[in-house]
Amino acid sequence: MSQLMIGNQAVALGALDAGVNLISSYPGTPSTEITEFAAKDTTRHIEWAPNEKVAAEVAVGASIGGAKAMCCMKHVGMNVAADPVFTAAYTGVRGALVIVVADDPGMHSSQNEQDSRYYAISSHIPMLEPSDSQECYDYCRLAFKISHEYDTPVFLRLTTRIAHSQSLVERRDADSTDLVPYKKETAKYTMMPAFARPRHDFVIKRMARLGADCNTSGINQMIKGTGKLGIICSGAVFRYAKEAMPEASFLKLGMCHPLPDELIKSFAASVEELIIAEELEPIVENHVRALGIACKGKDIFTLQGEYSTNMIAEALTGKKPEFDTVPALPARPPVLCPGCPHRMVFYTLSRMGLTVMGDIGCYTLGAAAPLSAIDACVCMGASVSMAHGLDRSGAVDPKRTVAVIGDSTFLHSGITGLLNVVYNKGNSTLMILDNSITGMTGHQQNPATGKDVRGDEAPAVDLEQLCRALGVQDVAVVDPFNAKELKECITRAINNPCPSVIIARHPCALIVKAKTTPLKVTDACIGCRRCMGIACPALRFENGKAIVDGSLCVGCGQCASICPKGAIVKQ
Numbered sequence: 001m002s003q004l005m006i007g008n009q010a011v012a013l014g015a016l017d018a019g020v021n022l023i024s025s026y027p028g029t030p031s032t033e034i035t036e037f038a039a040k041d042t043t044r045h046i047e048w049a050p051n052e053k054v055a056a057e058v059a060v061g062a063s064i065g066g067a068k069a070m071c072c073m074k075h076v077g078m079n080v081a082a083d084p085v086f087t088a089a090y091t092g093v094r095g096a097l098v099i100v101v102a103d104d105p106g107m108h109s110s111q112n113e114q115d116s117r118y119y120a121i122s123s124h125i126p127m128l129e130p131s132d133s134q135e136c137y138d139y140c141r142l143a144f145k146i147s148h149e150y151d152t153p154v155f156l157r158l159t160t161r162i163a164h165s166q167s168l169v170e171r172r173d174a175d176s177t178d179l180v181p182y183k184k185e186t187a188k189y190t191m192m193p194a195f196a197r198p199r200h201d202f203v204i205k206r207m208a209r210l211g212a213d214c215n216t217s218g219i220n221q222m223i224k225g226t227g228k229l230g231i232i233c234s235g236a237v238f239r240y241a242k243e244a245m246p247e248a249s250f251l252k253l254g255m256c257h258p259l260p261d262e263l264i265k266s267f268a269a270s271v272e273e274l275i276i277a278e279e280l281e282p283i284v285e286n287h288v289r290a291l292g293i294a295c296k297g298k299d300i301f302t303l304q305g306e307y308s309t310n311m312i313a314e315a316l317t318g319k320k321p322e323f324d325t326v327p328a329l330p331a332r333p334p335v336l337c338p339g340c341p342h343r344m345v346f347y348t349l350s351r352m353g354l355t356v357m358g359d360i361g362c363y364t365l366g367a368a369a370p371l372s373a374i375d376a377c378v379c380m381g382a383s384v385s386m387a388h389g390l391d392r393s394g395a396v397d398p399k400r401t402v403a404v405i406g407d408s409t410f411l412h413s414g415i416t417g418l419l420n421v422v423y424n425k426g427n428s429t430l431m432i433l434d435n436s437i438t439g440m441t442g443h444q445q446n447p448a449t450g451k452d453v454r455g456d457e458a459p460a461v462d463l464e465q466l467c468r469a470l471g472v473q474d475v476a477v478v479d480p481f482n483a484k485e486l487k488e489c490i491t492r493a494i495n496n497p498c499p500s501v502i503i504a505r506h507p508c509a510l511i512v513k514a515k516t517t518p519l520k521v522t523d524a525c526i527g528c529r530r531c532m533g534i535a536c537p538a539l540r541f542e543n544g545k546a547i548v549d550g551s552l553c554v555g556c557g558q559c560a561s562i563c564p565k566g567a568i569v570k571q
């Protein structure tokens with residue numbers, strides 16, 4: 001029986017039905033739900049790793065052991081995992097290894113729009129790309145098969161639209177979870193120059209074999225149209241293009257690396273005009289041109305954002321499509337939730353006029369007005385290293401600079417930055433905003449929360465002791481709801497001529513289970529608007545006075561603590 005499900009659930013079921021033994025991942029939108037869905041099956045080993053490099057290494061180890069292993073991440077996670085993955089291309093696998101990478105064209109929840117297909121090309125790893133949930137399921141199973149048969153890791157590339165939209169999935173009989181018995185093969189799995197050179201040779205021959213086989217394996221499909229217009233595409237773009245130009249011929253690529261040269265040549269010869277429609281980079285287009293085939297691609301399509309049926313129809317016909325129906329919706333910029341403990345930190349930093357190196361998490365929203373507290377934010381873990389660089393460059397006064405990072409992000413890649421500050425005699429101040437969860441990606445556990453991927457008890461790292469062990473002598477813990485103490489703590493730390501860590505600890509508003517009473521504004525309000533400066537969605541200003549929206553307010557009292565007239569009180 002078919003079931004309606006999102007692509008991520010289909011990938012999880014595909015892995016389980018392929019007989020996966022182990023999944024190790026780090027959360028990242030739009031890939032997170034794969035591991036969460038899979039973890040519902042308690043018969044397999046499934047875990048959250050502290051970062052993508054560790055996740056990939058765990059999966060590589062398992063696959064060398066003879067297991068079917070998988071790891072999942074968002075596109076920027078591949079930057080972190082790249083080191084083990086590139087060399088795992090050389091070692092190959094004993095069992096199987098599937099690496100799911102979810103790209104985010106349009107940056108729905110990412111800091112850039114990188115195209116993971118380049119990773120497949122440069123690491124010499126084959127990459128499959130599904131175009132709906134059924135293919136997410138089928139291709140995931142196929143990826144395990146290809147991995148074992150060709151002795152290679154295999155990428156499964158998703159995009160946000162495929163990961164998060166729903167279509168029907170029919171499951172098939174499951175494969176066994178039996179392990180391939182382990183065998184010591186030092187020269188295959190120990191990559192030092194003398195052993196790696198023959199493996200590089202193997203990799204090149206393996207890719208040539210895959211490149212030849214993908215012309216006939218059925219993963220890439222030719223769909224005949226009138227023969228006038230031919231479109232080469234994959235993933236979500238195939239669905240848009242098929243709807244926009246139903247008469248066209250299609251070469252639908254299920255494998256986006258390596259590309260099927262013979263199929264491309266015969267497809268090109270069968271149509272009058274060849275179009276390459278692909279989101280992000282002109283990868284297929286460049287390949288087709290290198291084959292000496294004329295085509296149109298990025299000369300009519302953009303490098304940026306998500307494509308759509310209408311956008312493709314307009315680019316190919318020059319006319320605005322009649323079936324354009326979706327009205328422009330009002331913008332809804334993301335905001336920190338009511339009761340979010342990060343709010344007071346940014347209000348305080350902003351009022352103190354400090355230079356703030358930010359990091360990736362819910363707390364990146366501290367950059368938005370009216371908090372406007374963050375000066376820069378680049379990637380996970382960068383805040384503390386950037387603050388050190390800024391301090392050491394002499395460009396700013398270290399006494400006026402702090403770095404902020406979340407608990408999950410600190411454990412992901414902030415630890416080494418802090419170690420660097422200590423080692424190189426810096427005196428940065430790092431604030432770890434410990435809300436006891438990985439909030440941004442939807443509440444995943446991490447090594448500091450005391451729970452594992454299934455919510456079962458796990459050892460919790462002690463952040464204070466960890467920072468002390470790295471050599472930070474000035475470590476303080478403060479509740480950010482206590483505005484006075486928070487400010488005193490920051491003032492002391494930035495004036496301290498040594499590295500300081502402030503752990504601002506208060507649980508995420510969405511995991512606090514206690515019943516709360518909303519606040520209200522009394523007649524004592526003088527309309528000074530100070531409370532509006534904390535950017536709480538539960539507060540608005542009307543007719544010269546602040547108003548609390550009781551349906552949103554969680555009664556955290558952060559606004560009350562800064563009201564000069566004590567006009568915000570419990571109901």
Ligand SMILES: Cc1ncc(C[n+]2csc(CCOP(=O)(O)OP(=O)(O)O)c2C)c(N)n1
Pocket residue numbers: 026027028029074076077078080360361362363380405406407408409410433435437438439440441
């Ligand atoms: C390399 C990389 N992996 C994953 C992500 C997705 N991601 C964004 S923020 C974040 C963690 C946020 O958790 P935390 O640091 O605890 O802060 P919170 O959101 O709870 O405030 C993750 C996993 C990313 N942006 N980059």
